[in-house]
Amino acid sequence: MLQHIRPERVELGMFVHGFVGSWFDHPFWRKKFLLESEDDLLKIRQSRVEAVIVDDERGAMPRPVPAASTVSLAAEHEPVRRLATQPNPIATRYTPPSVAAKNTGFKQEAKRAARIVEKSKKQVGAMFEAARMGQAIKVKDVAPLIDEIRESVERNNKALTNLVRLKSKDEYTYMHSVAVCALMINMARKLDLDDATIRNMGMAGLLHDLGKMAVPQMILDKTGRLTEEEFSTIRTHPERGHALIGDNPEIPDVARDVCLHHHEKIDGTGYPFGLAGDEISMAARMGAICDVYDAVTSNRPYKNPWTPCMALGRMGQWQGHFDERLMGVFINSMGLYPAGGLVRLNDHRLALIVDNCPEELMATRVLPFYCTSRMVEIKPQELIVVPDKGPQILGIERPDFWHFDDWAGLRQAVLAKAQGLSAAA
Numbered sequence: 030m031l032q033h034i035r036p037e038r039v040e041l042g043m044f045v046h047g048f049v050g051s052w053f054d055h056p057f058w059r060k061k062f063l064l065e066s067e068d069d070l071l072k073i074r075q076s077r078v079e080a081v082i083v084d085d086e087r088g089a090m091p092r093p094v095p096a097a098s099t100v101s102l103a104a105e106h107e108p109v110r111r112l113a114t115q116p117n118p119i120a121t122r123y124t125p126p127s128v129a130a131k132n133t134g135f136k137q138e139a140k141r142a143a144r145i146v147e148k149s150k151k152q153v154g155a156m157f158e159a160a161r162m163g164q165a166i167k168v169k170d171v172a173p174l175i176d177e178i179r180e181s182v183e184r185n186n187k188a189l190t191n192l193v194r195l196k197s198k199d200e201y202t203y204m205h206s207v208a209v210c211a212l213m214i215n216m217a218r219k220l221d222l223d224d225a226t227i228r229n230m231g232m233a234g235l236l237h238d239l240g241k242m243a244v245p246q247m248i249l250d251k252t253g254r255l256t257e258e259e260f261s262t263i264r265t266h267p268e269r270g271h272a273l274i275g276d277n278p279e280i281p282d283v284a285r286d287v288c289l290h291h292h293e294k295i296d297g298t299g300y301p302f303g304l305a306g307d308e309i310s311m312a313a314r315m316g317a318i319c320d321v322y323d324a325v326t327s328n329r330p331y332k333n334p335w336t337p338c339m340a341l342g343r344m345g346q347w348q349g350h351f352d353e354r355l356m357g358v359f360i361n362s363m364g365l366y367p368a369g370g371l372v373r374l375n376d377h378r379l380a381l382i383v384d385n386c387p388e389e390l391m392a393t394r395v396l397p398f399y400c401t402s403r404m405v406e407i408k409p410q411e412l413i414v415v416p417d418k419g420p421q422i423l424g425i426e427r428p429d430f431w432h433f434d435d436w437a438g439l440r441q442a443v444l445a446k447a448q449g450l451s452a453a454a
């Protein structure tokens with residue numbers, strides 16, 4: 030039988046069937062498993078999940094406890110009137126980006142990140158050129174760079190990834206590779222992967238588009254519409270990259286995998302093999318997300334990039350492209366709220382995220398539209414939330430928690446209002 034118990038009641042020997050709560054807070058990649066390790070037990074107990082679903086037929090039975098300490102999931106379905114007077118556990122358990130990002134300041138790290146980017150242009154450029162000439166990739170030449178990128182991401186996870194969004198035509202592939210390396214490392218850290226795996230993920234990000242070296246530069250640089258033939262040539266880059274890596278023993282297998290499979294999609298419509306669902310590894314699914322995010326947010330001479338916030342909002346809505354749970358981890362790893370998301374402010378208002386401010390990633394434009402203390406809709410008025418000053422975002426809210434009659438319609442109306450406001454500005 031499946032039982033919902035609080036994380037602190039979980040014990041070794043129990044069979045974990047799933048987790049209840051914000052998917053951002055799930056401590057594991059695996060969904061169902063027998064709990065045998067002390068480390069895993071600690072992760073669950075320290076996690077922010079609301080409850081753990083255990084299967085007492087496949088593992089140890091939870092010990093009986095007083096009725097008061099069992100989890101009442103039914104509480105989530107009580108009328109909005111009662112819930113509105115209580116703090117929302119999801120909101121209080123989500124770490125707001127403004128708090129999560131307080132390690133090294135964005136501006137402080139941006140200077141160091143700029144030096145790393147300059148260095149990486151030369152090193153990654155040389156590595157890619159060597160591969161083009163048929164020479165083997167020397168891991169020892171780029172390993173220190175991957176460690177430097179990792180250290181920068183650990184000090185501040187936005188500085189370097191924001192910097193590499195700006196790419197000139199001739200350095201696009203190199204800088205895109207550095208960006209995907211940093212994003213993969215950032216995401217791998219969020220997934221609590223071990224040190225060696227984090228490093229390998231960085232290498233995978235750095236090499237994922239190596240096959241572009243085998244595609245004629247004029248096709249890569251073309252700003253107009255690609256012909257069917259040119260498009261087919263570009264689509265060969267995963268296999269070409271895989272062939273360039275070959276059986277080089279210095280390159281981890283995960284890098285081969287990401288190189289070959291980062292354009293596969295969960296619904297089977299990707300390339301080169303049209304793999305679907307579980308046929309695509311976790312690393313390749315991560316690669317797909319990091320790859321697209323950097324591509325759509327990159328500032329290039331011929332296209333308007335999406336802001337990070339906008340990209341997270343839009344990519345989170347795409348059906349069938351990405352692994353949904355990993356997309357949630359990615360959004361959380363970026364420490365930014367996705368555009369269109371519902372949040373609660375600390376002044377008893379609900380708001381929709383409109384966007385982050387382009388030059389100041391920690392400033393977020395929101396549109397408050399609902400007062401939770403009076404439980405009435407209020408006239409949407411744009412507000413810019415900045416850390417430690419004025420109203421603050423408490424966390425992401427689940428729309429179903431608030432039992433809006435027509436959430437989709439309400440959201441659309443509020444966003445339309447936001448567009449009207451920005452058009453009038």
Ligand SMILES: [Fe+2]
Nearest residue numbers: 237238291292
């Ligand atoms: Fe690619």
Ligand SMILES: [Fe+2]
Nearest residue numbers: 205237238320
């Ligand atoms: Fe790419």
